[in-house]
Amino acid sequence: MSRIKVKIKENDLNKIREICKEHDNQPGELINVLQRTQEHFGYLPAEVQEAVANELGVSVAKVYGVVTFYSFFTMIPQGRYPISICTGTACYVRGADNVLQEFKRQLGIEVGETSEDGKFSLNCLRCVGACGLAPVVLVGDKTYGRVSPDGVKDILKEYQEKENSDE
Amino acid sequence: MENVKLTIDNKEVEVPKGTTIYKAAKKLDIDIPVLCYMNLEDIGIENKPGGCRVCVVEVEGRNNLAPSCATEVTEGMVVKTHTMRVINARRTVVEFILSDHPKDCLTCKKSGNCELQDLAIKLGIREIPGQEYAEMSTYKTDYSPSIVRELDKCIMCRRCEAMCNEFQTVGALNAFNRGFEAAVAPAFEMDLQYSPCTYCGQCVAVCPTAALTEVDHSRDLIDAISDPSKTVIAQTAPAVRAALGEEFGNEPGTLVTGKMVTALRRLGFDYVFDTDFAADLTIMEEGAELLDRLTKYLNGDKEVRMPMLTSCCPAWVRFIEHHFPEMKDIPSSARSPQQMFGSIAKTYFADKIEKKREDVVVVSVMPCLAKKYESQRDEFKVDGNPDVDFSLTTRELAHLIKEANFDLNNLPDEDFDRPMGESTGAGVIFGTTGGVIEAATRTAYEVHTGKELPKISFDELRGFEGIRKATVDFEGQEINIGIAHGLGNARKLLEEIKAGKSEFHAIEIMACPGGCIGGGGQPSHHNNTAILKARQNAIYEEDKNKKLRKSHENPEIKKLYEEFLGKPMSEKAHELLHTKYFDISRKIEIS
Numbered sequence: 001m002s003r004i005k006v007k008i009k010e011n012d013l014n015k016i017r018e019i020c021k022e023h024d025n026q027p028g029e030l031i032n033v034l035q036r037t038q039e040h041f042g043y044l045p046a047e048v049q050e051a052v053a054n055e056l057g058v059s060v061a062k063v064y065g066v067v068t069f070y071s072f073f074t075m076i077p078q079g080r081y082p083i084s085i086c087t088g089t090a091c092y093v094r095g096a097d098n099v100l101q102e103f104k105r106q107l108g109i110e111v112g113e114t115s116e117d118g119k120f121s122l123n124c125l126r127c128v129g130a131c132g133l134a135p136v137v138l139v140g141d142k143t144y145g146r147v148s149p150d151g152v153k154d155i156l157k158e159y160q161e162k163e164n165s166d167e
Numbered sequence: 168m169e170n171v172k173l174t175i176d177n178k179e180v181e182v183p184k185g186t187t188i189y190k191a192a193k194k195l196d197i198d199i200p201v202l203c204y205m206n207l208e209d210i211g212i213e214n215k216p217g218g219c220r221v222c223v224v225e226v227e228g229r230n231n232l233a234p235s236c237a238t239e240v241t242e243g244m245v246v247k248t249h250t251m252r253v254i255n256a257r258r259t260v261v262e263f264i265l266s267d268h269p270k271d272c273l274t275c276k277k278s279g280n281c282e283l284q285d286l287a288i289k290l291g292i293r294e295i296p297g298q299e300y301a302e303m304s305t306y307k308t309d310y311s312p313s314i315v316r317e318l319d320k321c322i323m324c325r326r327c328e329a330m331c332n333e334f335q336t337v338g339a340l341n342a343f344n345r346g347f348e349a350a351v352a353p354a355f356e357m358d359l360q361y362s363p364c365t366y367c368g369q370c371v372a373v374c375p376t377a378a379l380t381e382v383d384h385s386r387d388l389i390d391a392i393s394d395p396s397k398t399v400i401a402q403t404a405p406a407v408r409a410a411l412g413e414e415f416g417n418e419p420g421t422l423v424t425g426k427m428v429t430a431l432r433r434l435g436f437d438y439v440f441d442t443d444f445a446a447d448l449t450i451m452e453e454g455a456e457l458l459d460r461l462t463k464y465l466n467g468d469k470e471v472r473m474p475m476l477t478s479c480c481p482a483w484v485r486f487i488e489h490h491f492p493e494m495k496d497i498p499s500s501a502r503s504p505q506q507m508f509g510s511i512a513k514t515y516f517a518d519k520i521e522k523k524r525e526d527v528v529v530v531s532v533m534p535c536l537a538k539k540y541e542s543q544r545d546e547f548k549v550d551g552n553p554d555v556d557f558s559l560t561t562r563e564l565a566h567l568i569k570e571a572n573f574d575l576n577n578l579p580d581e582d583f584d585r586p587m588g589e590s591t592g593a594g595v596i597f598g599t600t601g602g603v604i605e606a607a608t609r610t611a612y613e614v615h616t617g618k619e620l621p622k623i624s625f626d627e628l629r630g631f632e633g634i635r636k637a638t639v640d641f642e643g644q645e646i647n648i649g650i651a652h653g654l655g656n657a658r659k660l661l662e663e664i665k666a667g668k669s670e671f672h673a674i675e676i677m678a679c680p681g682g683c684i685g686g687g688g689q690p691s692h693h694n695n696t697a698i699l700k701a702r703q704n705a706i707y708e709e710d711k712n713k714k715l716r717k718s719h720e721n722p723e724i725k726k727l728y729e730e731f732l733g734k735p736m737s738e739k740a741h742e743l744l745h746t747k748y749f750d751i752s753r754k755i756e757i758s
Contacts, residue, residue, distance in 0.1 A: 013755070060355075
């Protein structure tokens with residue numbers, strides 16, 4: 001029998017320790033700590049959850065339980081251009097699902113996944129308060145209104161070109 | 168305390184403020200059906216997530232139905248527990264649960280002993296409306312050395328979580344995901360064997376369905392018995408005889424020792440022996456180690472670590488290896504009775520009957536799930552051949568007896584075979600919390616003082632409280648003894664030791680409520696801890712009726728030392744009867 005080893009980079013561990021310490025290593029601060037940690041890392045991979053559990057003195061199973069309960073938390077690194085499709089009531093009845101299917105088809109990924117090249121990730125959210133523009137799609141901070149399945153290609157193209165011109 | 172008056176089903180009742188409707192109804196003998204709710208009164212664990220909604224009742228003046236398990240009574244409240252609205256709601260709830268539950272009741276391990284099945288029968292559910300459209304959640308089945316997790320059958324009652332986190336403070340299980348996708352699992356849905364699980368099996372003991380069950384070795388036993396080249400040996404733990412009868416309709420606390428022996432013999436075991444024999448042997452070794460450590464400690468030896476902790480319980484051993492690895496040299500190095508038995512059976516006894524160890528199959532019958540895992544630990548194998556081939560639970564034995572069509576209650580009483588069936592009352596009380604340390608005290612006292620005990624029973628070591636303390640006078644030398652059952656209670660004593668504040672010389676720890684009598688392999692206690700107390704009384708009864716009650720008086724143990732081992736803690740004893748512990752904690756490393 002041997003120990004189970006969890007590997008983590010020193011800088012990352014120090015950052016987690018710093019965040020936990022700012023919350024007095026209180027188990028009750030778990031959600032706040034995870035929020036801050038995700039802000040820093042962009043997502044919450046297993047080793048980060050292990051380290052948080054260790055610092056706060058809670059079980060890893062509990063940390064994982066919280067991370068998987070709240071849709072805000074993610075264990076998958078987000079793409080450079082995170083795509084969010086509103087599937088709230090107004091957007092849904094105006095065809096958000098067709099738009100979503102088109103994004104899935106063109107990117108070859110499911111909701112909650114990130115494309116292999118790391119460019120795009122796909123998520124759903126509920127109502128951004130712009131129901132007049134339904135169906136609504138967000139890419140990063142930018143909002144696109146009245147999106148139709150035909151318009152998906154143009155949105156993706158915009159960011160492909162942006163990436164090419166940045167290079 | 169302030170009281171509240173209310174009416175339930177037209178009957179008035181007065182209960183203390185803060186009481187739930189469910190408990191108030193119970194006072195009137197109104198039994199509201201429940202599913203997720205669980206109250207293990209004597210160990211202070213109450214699970215009332217209010218999640219399943221089976222226990223709903225109608226409260227006058229309230230629009231929606233109230234979950235009675237989690238709703239507190241108020242003055243003048245008027246409650247109705249079986250209106251048509253309530254019955255329909257209950258039915259719908261159970262239909263929904265069943266719509267996402269496998270329908271393999273005929274072959275399910277928990278068939279006949281499943282709370283969900285009982286409820287479906289009680290509510291007369293014959294079809295599930297909309298089943299053809301209902302989606303089923305699916306998960307992979309996880310097999311660990313002791314426990315099988317079949318999450319398709321999880322109904323999210325979260326009782327297992329209460330046991331794993333609140334009572335045992337192990338933290339292996341937690342709910343993950345939400346809604347339809349939700350279930351209970353270790354972190355990252357890893358297999359249980361990589362989690363901090365101790366295999367105590369308390370999650371299995373409270374699971375209402377077959378989401379959590381034991382690894383079944385019944386077929387391995389049948390194969391072994393069917394093989395004429397094998398000599399198959401049984402050893403039965405003390406707690407089994409105090410609970411097996413319940414599976415055959417006996418009152419809790421009925422001892423069925425002799426009938427169990429007859430049943431095992433008729434099943435085809437070549438020898439029916441008793442783990443109690445090995446418990447006596449454990450006392451010889453552990454008692455000698457305690458006296459040795461104590462003497463060194465009292466003589467000012469700074470090297471020796473005190474207190475000494477017992478090491479019979481494999482779930483407890485795995486707990487310290489996982490959660491307190493820095494203290495892994497504190498438990499006694501003595502192996503558990505199960506393993507001592509296997510080790511002696513495959514050496515001393517195999518020689519006596521002129522068999523090779525490969526041709527001897529040692530099968531233990533245990534109240535325990537962790538024993539399955541313990542028997543597979545590498546240090547208990549010789550050239551890959553385990554000292555104990557496999558371990559069955561009390562429940563598995565009950566199934567085998569039923570399968571063989573034996574009417575246990577009408578079997579004659581027979582005695583264990585010799586030599587390894589001879590035991591004393593000290594071996595018997597290993598089955599209850601406080602028993603191991605009482606057995607050790609009986610022997611240590613007489614060996615240390617050279618005098619006979621004035622009174623054999625140590626009532627101060629008995630009881631059901633989670634943590635108990637007692638001081639025993641060894642003729643002028645006071646020995647402070649601590650006892651904990653439940654790993655959460657053990658954790659408290661370990662934290663004291665860690666902080667250097669422990670006053671104890673010796674501590675007994677058992678993982679399960681009440682000790683082995685409340686083990687994860689026992690017949691269901693039906694969420695009634697009074698059953699555990701009845702089993703505990705049965706164990707003390709068996710001890711009282713034994714001719715010999717001190718381990719060092721066991722004639723077969725004396726002979727074993729004369730013929731084979733020499734004396735306690737001899738080189739041979741160390742090789743066969745002692746062990747060491749490992750650090751298996753999770754370690755965060757810089758990459």
